[in-house]
Amino acid sequence: MTNKIINYKELSEGMELPEVKSDPITRVQLVDYASASGDYNLLHYDESFAKKTGLKGCIAHGMLQMGMMGSYILNWAKGGTLKNFKIRYLAPANENDILTFKGKILKKFQENDEKLIEINVLTETQEKRITTQGSAIISFNT
Amino acid sequence: MLDRKFIGYEFEPSERTIPRWKITQFANAIRDTNPIYYDLNEAKKQGYKDIPVPPTFFTRMTYSGKKNFYATLGIDFQKLLDGGREFKYYSQCVAGDTITYQTKVENVIEKEGSRGKMDIVTAITRGKNKETNEDIFDAIITLIVFH
Numbered sequence: 001m002t003n004k005i006i007n008y009k010e011l012s013e014g015m016e017l018p019e020v021k022s023d024p025i026t027r028v029q030l031v032d033y034a035s036a037s038g039d040y041n042l043l044h045y046d047e048s049f050a051k052k053t054g055l056k057g058c059i060a061h062g063m064l065q066m067g068m069m070g071s072y073i074l075n076w077a078k079g080g081t082l083k084n085f086k087i088r089y090l091a092p093a094n095e096n097d098i099l100t101f102k103g104k105i106l107k108k109f110q111e112n113d114e115k116l117i118e119i120n121v122l123t124e125t126q127e128k129r130i131t132t133q134g135s136a137i138i139s140f141n142t
Numbered sequence: 143m144l145d146r147k148f149i150g151y152e153f154e155p156s157e158r159t160i161p162r163w164k165i166t167q168f169a170n171a172i173r174d175t176n177p178i179y180y181d182l183n184e185a186k187k188q189g190y191k192d193i194p195v196p197p198t199f200f201t202r203m204t205y206s207g208k209k210n211f212y213a214t215l216g217i218d219f220q221k222l223l224d225g226g227r228e229f230k231y232y233s234q235c236v237a238g239d240t241i242t243y244q245t246k247v248e249n250v251i252e253k254e255g256s257r258g259k260m261d262i263v264t265a266i267t268r269g270k271n272k273e274t275n276e277d278i279f280d281a282i283i284t285l286i287v288f289h
Contacts, residue, residue, distance in 0.1 A: 023173065036164075036171035037201055062224055063201045067172035070197035075176065082197050086228035086282075 005079035008115050008140040017076050017103035017119065022068060024096045025060050033064045047095075059092040065099070065123055065132050072101040073121060073136050080138040083116070087134035097125045106135070115140045143289055144261045148215050148247045154207030155244040157272065162193045162237040169196055185236075192236040200229060200279050203269055206245040215247070215263065217287055225262060225284035232277040235269075241278060243269040248282075259289040 030044045039061055042049040050058045066087045074082065093099060103121040110116065116139050123132045162182070169179035174196060177184035185193045205211045212219065235241065248264040263285040269278045 029171065029173065032167075032171040036168040039201075063198060063227065064172065066227060067168075067196065067198040067201075068174075071172055071174040071176070074197065075174075082231050084228070084230050085197055086226060088226035089224055 006077055006140060008117075011105060011108055011117055013105055013108050015105045017072075017105075017121075020072050020075075020101045022099040022101070024098050025064075025093060027058065027095055030058055030060065030064070030095060033061055033067075037061065037063060039063065055092070056094060058095040060095070060097070062087075062089045062132070065089075065093055066134070068099065069101060069121055069123060069132065069134055073103070073119070073138070076103070077138045077140075080140045082136060083139050084137040085134065086136075087132050089132055091129050091131050093123070093125060093131045097127075097131075099123045099125060099131070143252070143259075144215055144217070144250050144263065144287060146250055149250050151214075151247045153205065153209060153211070153214075153245040155242055156203070156206040157240060157242045158203060159240040160195065160235065160237050165193050165195055165199065165237055168199050168202075172196065172198075190234070190236055192238050195235045195237075197229060197231070199235075200267075200269060200281050201227075203241060203243045204245070204267055204281050204283060206243050206267060211245065211265070217263075217285065221288040223286040223288075225286045227284070228280075228282040230280040230282070232279065233271065235271070235278045239278075240272040241269045242272045243267050257288060261287045261289070263287060 034040050034044055044058055044061050047057050101123055103119050105117050106120050107118040118137050121134045122130055124130050166180050178188050245265055245267040248266050251262045253260055253262055265283050267281040271278055
């Protein structure tokens with residue numbers, strides 16, 4: 001929470017965002033997210049149910065990952081306003097996985113007097129499995 | 143194969159007033175410790191009128207109306223893959239706002255891949271601020287349904 005406001009002039013295409021590692025995704029967090037989001041799919045907190053479907057164990061909600069990725073983006077883009085955010089899912093994140101968030105500035109551009117950047121982001125587990133890939137467009141007034 | 147009659151189908155609109163505690167609960171669930179989601183004074187210090195919603199909070203408003211989205215379209219969960227999500231943001235939404243939102247099936251297209259034929263379904267939910275009639279968000283969901 002001590003990142004300073006982004007100076008748009010100092011941003012450049014190809015610049016990498018600092019990596020951030022999450023805490024392990026615990027069963028408690030999966031239950032918290034089920035309740036907060038309303039997604040009570042048993043895959044996310046009933047281990048025997050998840051195993052019956054062929055999974056190793058409980059998996060994180062795709063939208064939980066998107067939520068955490070949104071935090072990663074906004075914590076970095078201090079002073080910016082999110083205009084667009086999209087994600088696709090490549091592999092599940094399992095209970096107890098630690099997610100590393102990475103990002104890179106793809107484009108720096110102006111549109112209708114708005115100062116914008118487009119960034120690519122991804123999440124990777126401790127086993128280097130990429131679970132999601134996404135992109136976001138952020139507007140800066142600075 | 144999904145019935146093409148659903149292209150353009152609109153679900154009943156819904157309405158939600160956003161309470162502060164629900165935002166805080168959501169922020170905690172995604173383990174975002176930014177105090178703006180927990181403390182009204184912090185939110186105001188950062189220029190918000192009230193506690194703001196985190197960017198994926200609108201996942202709670204992905205499907206409008208009383209009818210189940212999947213049952214209505216006849217989507218079999220065993221044949222379904224999440225093809226991705228997208229949000230577009232127009233105006234800030236904070237606690238106390240009443241949002242009206244409506245889901246529309248944008249398109250159903252057939253594609254063929256290594257796993258055979260599938261339908262790509264896109265649905266868009268537009269959320270507006272009830273009081274000001276401002277657009278707040280679009281939530282776009284892409285579903286892959288194998289034949």
